[in-house]
Every structure is written in C-alpha cells, then in structure tokens.
Amino acid sequence: MNPSPSHILSGKHVALCVCGGISAYKAAELLRLLKKAGAAVSVAMTPGAQRFITPLTFEALSGRPVYSEIFEGEGTGRMEHIRSAEQADLLIVAPATANTLARMAQGLADDPVCILYSAYCGPVMVAPAMNDNMWRHPALQDNLKTLRSRGVAVVEPDTGELACGSVGPGRLPEPEVLLQAISERLLRKADFAGKRVLVTAGPTCEPLDPVRYITNRSSGKMGYAIAQNAAERGAEVTLVSGPTHLPAPQGVRLLSCMRVAEMRDLVMRNLPDADVLVMTAAVGDFAPEIIEKEKIKKQGEAPLVLNLAPTPDILKEVSALAERPLLVGFAAESENLLQAAQEKFERKRLDLMVANDISAPGIGFQSDDNQVTLISRDREPVELPRMSKLEIAGRILDRVLELSA
Ligand code: CTP
Numbered sequence: 224m225n226p227s228p229s230h231i232l233s234g235k236h237v238a239l240c241v242c243g244g245i246s247a248y249k250a251a252e253l254l255r256l257l258k259k260a261g262a263a264v265s266v267a268m269t270p271g272a273q274r275f276i277t278p279l280t281f282e283a284l285s286g287r288p289v290y291s292e293i294f295e296g297e298g299t300g301r302m303e304h305i306r307s308a309e310q311a312d313l314l315i316v317a318p319a320t321a322n323t324l325a326r327m328a329q330g331l332a333d334d335p336v337c338i339l340y341s342a343y344c345g346p347v348m349v350a351p352a353m354n355d356n357m358w359r360h361p362a363l364q365d366n367l368k369t370l371r372s373r374g375v376a377v378v379e380p381d382t383g384e385l386a387c388g389s390v391g392p393g394r395l396p397e398p399e400v401l402l403q404a405i406s407e408r409l410l411r412k413a414d415f416a417g418k419r420v421l422v423t424a425g426p427t428c429e430p431l432d433p434v435r436y437i438t439n440r441s442s443g444k445m446g447y448a449i450a451q452n453a454a455e456r457g458a459e460v461t462l463v464s465g466p467t468h469l470p471a472p473q474g475v476r477l478l479s480c481m482r483v484a485e486m487r488d489l490v491m492r493n494l495p496d497a498d499v500l501v502m503t504a505a506v507g508d509f510a511p512e513i514i515e516k517e518k519i520k521k522q523g524e525a526p527l528v529l530n531l532a533p534t535p536d537i538l539k540e541v542s543a544l545a546e547r548p549l550l551v552g553f554a555a556e557s558e559n560l561l562q563a564a565q566e567k568f569e570r571k572r573l574d575l576m577v578a579n580d581i582s583a584p585g586i587g588f589q590s591d592d593n594q595v596t597l598i599s600r601d602r603e604p605v606e607l608p609r610m611s612k613l614e615i616a617g618r619i620l621d622r623v624l625e626l627s628a
Contacts (some may be wrong), residue, residue, distance in 0.1 A: 233261030243271020355391025443467030
C-alpha cells in the first residue's frame, strides 16, 4: 500500500502557481490540504489570478508572502521568498490556463508564475483548466506536448459541466485528486535514491583523417531522457555521451567522448560504482584500421578503399564480468524486430532489452516520441504505446526497479 499524502508531504516544500480561471478558488483548498499534510507552500499568482482571488487569501492560508508582482523590490524580504520558492521540492501550476501554458512552452518570463517556472529546476506539474474547445485546440495540445517533452507532468482535466455552460473535458480536478497526484510525483521522485545509474547516449565518431569521420545516426534524446528521469527520481547519474546538441540534464554528471574506445574506457572506469548500466548509445560497429594524419586526397576517379576493423562490444564485455550491474540494452531494428532484439538480449546476456522499429514513420532518431517493446526474462515482451521519450524513460526505469527488487 502506498504511504498516505501526509507521510510523503510532511517537511516538503511545494511552489503553488495560480492562474486566472474560475477554478482558482480550488487552489486555496489545495493549499489548505497541502498545509494539513505538513508541507510548506509558497504561492505565485498571475495578474489574471488576482482578479479571481486575492493574494491576501493565499498569504493568510500559507503564512508566507505571495509572489504577485514582478517588480517587488529588495528589502521587503520578498526576493528572498522567491529564491526560496525556487528551492521547492515540486512546482505545480493549478489551475493552468491555456495562456500560461503557451507562455511556459515559449519560455516567456514576464509574470510571477512564468518567472518562477523559468528559474525552477525541480519536478513540475500542471493541472490545465479551461473551456473544452480550448482544451482540444491543436495549439494548446502542441504546447502540452512541448512541456511534456521537457519532463512536465500533466494532470488531465476532468470531464463535466464547465463554467462556460458547455459539457466536456476542462474541469480542474478536485483538490483531493491534485493532492494525491502531488504525493505520487514526490514519492516517485525518491524511488531511485541511493542508486547509481550509468547511461551512455548519442553516436560515436571514428575519424578517418583530420576532417572526416564515420558515425551512426543518433540524436541522444533517449539516453538524455533516461539520465534526466533517473536524476529526477533521486539517482546519482553519470552520462557518458558521444557528440549531441543536447544540454546536460540537471544534476547529471556528463562525460563526453567521441570514439568507441573512449566510450568503452569511460564506461569501464565508472562501472565499479554503478548499480545499473543503460546503453542507449548508437555505438559504431566498425572503425578505420588507420587514421590518416593528413586529409585523404582524391586519386582521380579511383575509388577509396577503407579497411574497417570491428570495435569492442561494450555491453558484451560488461556482461562477461563476474560482478556486473543490471544491464539494459537497446536494439534499433529495421526488420524482424522482436526476433532480432530477442537474439541480442540472449547474446549480450542482458537483464532488459528495449527494442524499437526504426522503419516506423514519425518516430525514432530525431523525434521526441518513440514506440518500444520491453524484453526481459521474467515475462512476455511488453509493447508500449507511442509516447514521449521522457515517458518511455520513466517506464524503462520502472522496469529496472522491478528487476532489481
Ligand atoms: N553496443 C555496445 N557496443 C557495441 C555495439 C553495440 O555496447 N560495439 C550496445 C548498444 O549500445 C545497444 C546494444 O549493444 O545497447 C545493441 O546494439 P546494436 O548495434 O543493435 O547491436 P550489435 O551487436 O551491434 O548488432 P548489429 O549487428 O545489429 O549492429
């Protein structure tokens, strides 16, 4: 049985961001429930929210100053209060209007809620509430997709009678439901505490000469999502990455490399400290036998012949060790997905294999979404629906926890 909200929330600090909607009054009740469960609550409000409910209400309920003006000066103690909200264990925007969600997705920072969200580095939840047509609008759905791809958890609105008179999705869930969602998010946050996770990501690059190299297609997004999710859940994360355009996720130790041999050395060096190794990297299978010191020149019409030697198989090497961490491999296949992935799962003696079909349209390499099947020894392959790479990362790490229990 899950622990009660007061078990989880006691001593925690929640940043509650309120936007201008009819359901803003429910945020006051949510604040009351959070306080009752033992949490400290800092409130930020958009100007719109203040037309529905006054900062004074939240100030009285939270016992703290409310962040309601962006140009509040030093000396009032308020700047300090805003800094402290940035250190909260979780930030929730409830109700989240279509306008604020758009501005969060765009990175605007011109009201207290958007400023706090931009400066905040911990787990973020949004609870949208609006008219049902606004909820269905492609622009709103695109903004939610962007936010989800950055790790923001969306609490789905309830369906029912809306303030505008129509019936459909768009109601802010009841404060008790929001309290439960916050508790679950905070609980999930800690389930990798004390675990050390080593992740590889991105492509490897094998130079031919000073200007050319052989590489594999890989954006690195899947590996960075795993590193981010593990760090959010309290793990100590080391990310060994080939060249990508991605920033290191918050709280993750990033070690950069180019060649397979460098990636192998970094993995081996960090392995003794790892409980889990997740190999998402698209490791090159071949490297030029010779790296030319000078740029290779064209020889008229003559073809260039390269001798490529196999690279070390990092996963296979690790799986042969007497003391090995839990091993997760990835198989990107263009045909016979399950059969090929199953074969690699056995050959590399893995604990978990994540298989994805790279021939499927709209997913894979550069995409924010993917569709994968999880293969492990203890159960039939589990085919997950298409979802964001961050959500997939969450599912993979859920399985890792089950397998290491
Ligand atoms: N891998 C590895 N070292 C290599 C190649 C791959 O550790 N030299 C890892 C990858 O990171 C991935 C898994 O092994 O987690 C499967 O990679 P894949 O390239 O699909 O497997 P290969 O054994 O290289 O098989 P293929 O012949 O299909 O390339």
